[in-house]
Amino acid sequence: MSFAAKLLKWYHENGRDLPWRTTQDPYIIWLSEIILQQTRVEQGLPYFHRFVEEFPIVTKFAEADEEKVLRLWQGLGYYSRARNMHKAAQMVQNTLGGIFPTVFSEVIRLPGVGEYTAAAIASFSANEPRAVVDGNVYRVLSRYFGVAEPINSTKGKKLFAALADDLLDKQHAGLYNQAIMDFGALQCKPKNPLCGNCVFQLECVAFREDRVEYLPVKTKGKASRSRFFHYFVVSLADKLLMAKRGEGDVWANLYEFPMLETATDMSLLELVDTEEFSTYFKAGVVLEPIGVPIKHILSHQHIYARFYRVTQAEYLKIKKSEWDYFFWEKIDTLAKHKLIFSFLERNKQLIGPKL
DNA sequence: AAGACGGGGAC
DNA sequence: GTCCCAGTCTT
Structure with missing residues (x-):
């Protein structure tokens, strides 16, 4: 039996029952695929349901404002996905007459849609013979063929893409693609794969050579850096001052x-002595530490955040245009990043709702 | 070719 | 702590 035939048999018996598998609507499939980029199924599931509920058709998505989309996305991470989705929906609405494309060469033009996602949408919605290559596929193929070429090198990516194309069951492209990803997620797992009852035991090179735990190979990236953030909780009557982050850094466009960011960790005493601080506040302002410092870990940086309450808003020197005071109820509807909304959650009794 | 971009779960 | 997750975009 061929690789594809065995795989499809395995899938028939072990495949997951996922909500986006019951449709061929390219829009719904696109929704699920963007949400699932670098995101575990269990984490993305509730977001998928919320997006389908809120935007059942692409026209609704295109009509929404970005603020609303980001709010729905809040907490999922990689926020450029949400912004690109919004742009893509508007492209479909304005230049494709609201008809979501299913053809690989057209889908891949949409912002936020790369090789993987275009192959997924084209194969799932129209059975176009395009092989998906995601983290699961890299793992399955590197083990099955015993390939030690790093999956994050240019050479490796080409090699695995070619292998995937070779293996693809072109008659059942959609089903086959679902199958190989489920196989990677459920059976050929990163840690403790279930080789004991694997249908590919006889032909899997890594299993035969006892190299399963060393594959796939991935070269290490740069070590993460540390950053030190000092947040000012400025209240005026029953409103709170919020600022929108700019582009080109983590949490773009979120509130x-x-x-103030400093290059090294600083206490309040050291902070008030810095030049930056004096551009924010007039001399004599009183700041009160609030809550506990938070260490927020991202995949590429460690952020150490301290929070200070400022009750004398009149000591605030400059007022950037993107800063604004918001009523407490409004704060709840702003798209905030995780560090901020978990701080708000933990310190409600200290700063709100009465402030 | 290398980095940037989030948050959470498994070990 | 480390690695990985239905990756993409920018430099």
């Missing part, structure tokens, strides 16, 4: 408190 947080006004803040």
Whole structure:
């Protein structure tokens, strides 16, 4: 039996029952695929349901404002996905007459849709013979063929893409693609794969050579850096001052408190002595530490955040245009990043709802 | 070719 | 702590 035939048999008996598998609507499939980029199924599931509920058709998505989309996305991470989705929906609405494309060469033009996602949409919605290559596929193929070429090298990516194309069951492209990803997620797992009852035991090179735990190979990236954030909780009557982050850094376009970043960790005493601080506040302002410092870990940086309450808003020197005071109820509807909304959650009794 | 971009779960 | 997750975009 061929690889594909065995795989499809395995899938028939062990495949997951997932909500986006019951449709061929390219829009719904696109929704699920963007949400699932670098995201575990269990984590993305509730977001998928919320997006389908809120935007059942692409026209609704295109009509929404970005603020609303980001709010729905809040907490999922990689927020450029949400912004690109919004742009893509508007492209479909304005230049494709609201008809979501299913053809690989057209789908891949949409912002946020790369090789993987285009192959997924084209194969799932129209059975176009395009092989998906995601983290699961890299793992399955590197083990099955015993390939030690790093999966994050240019050479490796080409090699695995070619292998995937070779293996694809072109008659059942959609089903086959679902199958190989489920196989990677459920059976050929990163840690403790279920080789004991694997249908590919006889032909899997890594299993035969006892190299399963060393594959796939991935070269290490840069070590993560440390950053030190100082947030100012500025209240005026029953409103709170919030600032929108700019582009070109983590959490682009999301709301947080006004803040200062320093190159090293600093106490409040050291902070008030810095030049930046004096551009924010007039001399004599009183700041009160609030809550506990938070260490927020991202995959590429460690952020150490301290929070200070400022009750004398009149000591605030400059007022950037993107800063604004919001009523407490409004704060709830702003798209905030995780560090801020978990701080708000933990310190409600200290700063709100009465402030 | 290398980095940037989030948050959470498994070990 | 480390690695990985239905990756993409920018430099």
